[in-house]
Amino acid sequence: MTSPSAALSEHVQTSRRVTAPGERALRFEEYDSAGAPTGRGATFVGVEFHGLKYADLIDHKLNTPINIPLRWTNARVVESDLEGVSPEDVASVNTSLESPYSSRTIGLVQDGWLPSGMALQDNMVVMPDRCTFSELSGRFRDGAKTNEDDRDFLDLFADHTVRINPLLFALEGNVRSNPSPEVIEQQFDIACAMIRAALPLAELVPSGRGGLRGAIGIMNDTQAGMARKQEFLIRLAPMLRAPVAARRVGQIWDEVLKIADECGVPRRSLVVLAALSAVCVPNGKSPAKGLLKMNERNYSLEHAYNALADLRSLELLMHLFAMFPDEKILLCTGDKDLALFWAGIRASNFRLNEGHFECTFSPIEALLQNVTDERKSSYFQESAG
Incomplete structure (x- = not known):
C-alpha cells in the first residue's frame, strides 16, 4: 500500500x-x-x-x-x-x-542522507565526525539530555545501545595536519571518554585500543596522497576564490585537470570532482566550494587539510561499503556542504576488484553546471584511480 x-x-x-x-x-x-x-x-x-x-x-x-x-x-x-x-x-x-525536531547532524547512508537519529538501525556501526562528537557531548550527560526543550533527532541516540566507532575523530586529530600516532592515541582516548560520559549505553567498537592500529595504518597509507592533494588545493585556491565566469568554465576545468596531473592526484578522486564542481556552478554556489574551504581569503595548508579530512571520511565510508556489503554503516556529520556533496555525487556500486576499490559516480546536474556534454563524458569515462 x-x-x-x-x-x-x-x-x-x-x-x-x-x-x-x-x-x-x-x-x-x-x-x-x-x-x-x-x-x-x-x-x-x-x-x-x-x-x-x-x-x-x-x-x-x-x-x-x-x-x-x-x-x-x-x-x-x-x-x-x-x-x-x-x-x-x-x-x-x-x-x-x-x-x-531539528536535525543538527546528518546521517550519510548508501543511497543519500537521513536525519542521524532516523537513520539508526539495529547493529549499525555509527561513525561520527568531530562536530557530531561535540554535539553529543554537549547534548547528554549520563544518557540524560542537558536541555529538555531542545528537540533534535539526535535524542534517539540516548534510548538505544548505539555502536559508535571513534575512528574519524581520532584520525582527523586536533592539529589541522596529519596526526602522529601519539596524537591519534590521545584523540581516541578523548573520544571514548566523551561517549562514556554522554551516552553510557553506547558500545564503542572496536572495544579497547585494538582499533588504533587500523587508524594509524590509514594515516600512514594516506599521508603521501594527502600532501599531494594539499599542494593541488593550494595551487587552485587563487583561481577558485572568486566565482568563475561562465565563459571561462571550460578553460578552468581543463586547468584543474592539468594541475591534478602535475600534482600526482588521480583525476577521478573526490577532491578533483569537488574542485570541478566548484568551477562550474554559477556564483560560487556549489557546496563543493564550501567543502574545500575555497571561500577563505588566505588559503593555507591547514584549510586544505581540513577539507581533505572531510573528503577522506567519505572515501573511508565508500571503502567500508565495498568491504562489508552486509554491514550497516552510518557516517554522522554536522557539515551540510559535505552531506550535499555526498548526496549530489550519487556514488553507487561499491566494490573491490582484485583488491582495488571501484565505484560509480552519477552527479546531479546541480553539481556540474555550464559544462559541455563532451567534457563531462570524457571525464567520467576515464579509468578511476
Whole structure:
C-alpha cells in the first residue's frame, strides 16, 4: 500500500521504542486537519528508511524543525487502530514528515542522507565526525539530555545501545595536519571518554585500543596522497576564490585537470570532482566550494587539510561499503556542504576488484553546471584511480 491510512494527516510525529529484544519500532500518530491528535495510530517494525536526496537538503537549515518526504518498504505492522491498516500487514509507505525536531547532524547512508537519529538501525556501526562528537557531548550527560526543550533527532541516540566507532575523530586529530600516532592515541582516548560520559549505553567498537592500529595504518597509507592533494588545493585556491565566469568554465576545468596531473592526484578522486564542481556552478554556489574551504581569503595548508579530512571520511565510508556489503554503516556529520556533496555525487556500486576499490559516480546536474556534454563524458569515462 502507498500510505498507512487515507486519514493520516501531513502532521506526523515519530518515536522509536523497543517492542522486543533487538526489535526497533516506529509509531505513527494520526492528526486531523486542524493539527489535533485523533488518538489513533499504528506501530511498524522493520522500518528502514530510503535515503533522501540533494533537493531535500539544499534549502533545509539544520537547526530548524524538519519537513521531509519519507519512504520505506516491507515494514511489518504490529499494532494499529487506523482504518485499513491491520497487524501483520506488510507496509510500503510513501508520506511526509512534519516534525518539531531539528536535525543538527546528518546521517550519510548508501543511497543519500537521513536525519542521524532516523537513520539508526539495529547493529549499525555509527561513525561520527568531530562536530557530531561535540554535539553529543554537549547534548547528554549520563544518557540524560542537558536541555529538555531542545528537540533534535539526535535524542534517539540516548534510548538505544548505539555502536559508535571513534575512528574519524581520532584520525582527523586536533592539529589541522596529519596526526602522529601519539596524537591519534590521545584523540581516541578523548573520544571514548566523551561517549562514556554522554551516552553510557553506547558500545564503542572496536572495544579497547585494538582499533588504533587500523587508524594509524590509514594515516600512514594516506599521508603521501594527502600532501599531494594539499599542494593541488593550494595551487587552485587563487583561481577558485572568486566565482568563475561562465565563459571561462571550460578553460578552468581543463586547468584543474592539468594541475591534478602535475600534482600526482588521480583525476577521478573526490577532491578533483569537488574542485570541478566548484568551477562550474554559477556564483560560487556549489557546496563543493564550501567543502574545500575555497571561500577563505588566505588559503593555507591547514584549510586544505581540513577539507581533505572531510573528503577522506567519505572515501573511508565508500571503502567500508565495498568491504562489508552486509554491514550497516552510518557516517554522522554536522557539515551540510559535505552531506550535499555526498548526496549530489550519487556514488553507487561499491566494490573491490582484485583488491582495488571501484565505484560509480552519477552527479546531479546541480553539481556540474555550464559544462559541455563532451567534457563531462570524457571525464567520467576515464579509468578511476
